[in-house]
């Protein structure tokens with residue numbers, strides 16, 4: 001009866017596990033023994049239905065702030081933030097999780113307006129803020145996005161009129177840096193202008209937000225169409241949209257481009273929001289989205305030019321999603337560097353090709369293409385886990401410099417400035 005009443009109060013489909021109807025003689029509440037507590041909802045106060053809880057055989061069920069949460073007892077013991085279990089100075093757990101009895105059950109439960117109190121069999125008491133529980137529960141996390149973003153096509157990006165940040169304000173003020181990072185996190189691309197067109201000045205920019213990720217291309221790279229490396233990037237040919245270093249187990253997080261010189265025609269840069277395209281695939285053909293997120297593929301870089309000998313292999317699906325909320329966090333798309341497919345049986349491979357075709361069609365829609373001409377003084381930062389880049393064929397002498405950045409360190413800088421990243 002109470003079950004139905006709560007269901008309508010909270011507007012959620014409610015179900016009781018069979019276990020919950022069993023008596024739990026060991027349960028205590030409000031320091032009083034509550035013999036049949038497992039089959040009963042408890043409220044902070046009779047008139048306040050903000051919070052209600054129910055103890056089951058192997059978990060605690062809690063409703064707070066319109067969220068229904070289920071907590072495993074070992075999880076609850078593991079997340080005790082008392083001084084003996086957790087070091088608040090270092091923000092590190094000191095409890096040895098492996099010492100927790102996997103069959104542990106609290107022997108008493110109490111909830112007041114803000115806090116849940118559990119008493120464990122050895123008498124240890126854990127307090128959990130109710131807000132903390134909502135924020136840190138699986139159910140709470142599932143409703144959250146990890147990375148708030150604005151997905152764009154050319155029109156959306158242009159309409160947004162995202163400003164470039166001035167080099168001095170980027171280097172010298174937290175506001176400038178924060179503005180830049182906010183845009184970068186939202187759109188996956190951002191520009192800094194009035195940069196002195198040298199490799200050294202570009203390096204200073206990069207170091208302002210992150211650590212430079214040194215790779216087989218060096219730390220800061222400089223390149224022109226001299227085929228000094230065995231890759232199409234080092235020619236004058238057009239390059240279709242792609243992400244870089246798909247052949248690393250962890251593709252580079254961010255790519256910085258700064259065009260130092262171009263005396264000639266063509267050579268515009270193409271940018272496409274891979275997450276926008278993937279979202280279209282999810283809407284039109286969820287099965288294909290799923291296939292692209294499940295089928296692992298190899299990408300490969302085999303180089304034997306001059307003194308450069310490299311063989312890199314990275315394995316992973318085209319679309320990488322967080323399993324708990326299906327949120328996309330990395331697209332690995334490079335048709336040049338995709339290796340022989342030998343990780344997929346023939347019938348799946350055919351469906352994979354169809355899914356790849358759907359995604360490619362979205363990525364190639366002209367309305368999704370943002371074309372920009374990189375000029376000396378204007379540095380471009382690209383989220384290489386999200387935004388694809390390419391270039392138009394060109395004539396004449398063209399020199400680009402740049403580097404890759406470690407992703408964790410960009411996000412670290414952003415978080416320290418108060419941004420969600």
Ligand SMILES: C[N+](C)(C)CCCC[C@H](N)C(=O)O
Nearest residue numbers: 217221223231233243244245
């Ligand atoms: C940027 N830089 C010129 C140094 C390297 C280019 C790497 C090209 C490679 N095909 C890839 O897509 O990863």
Ligand SMILES: O=C(O)CCC(=O)C(=O)O
Nearest residue numbers: 233239244269390391400
């Ligand atoms: O030349 C360009 O504009 C970009 C080439 C490229 O894709 C790269 O360097 O990663």
Ligand SMILES: [Fe+2]
Nearest residue numbers: 233243244389
């Ligand atoms: Fe590239």
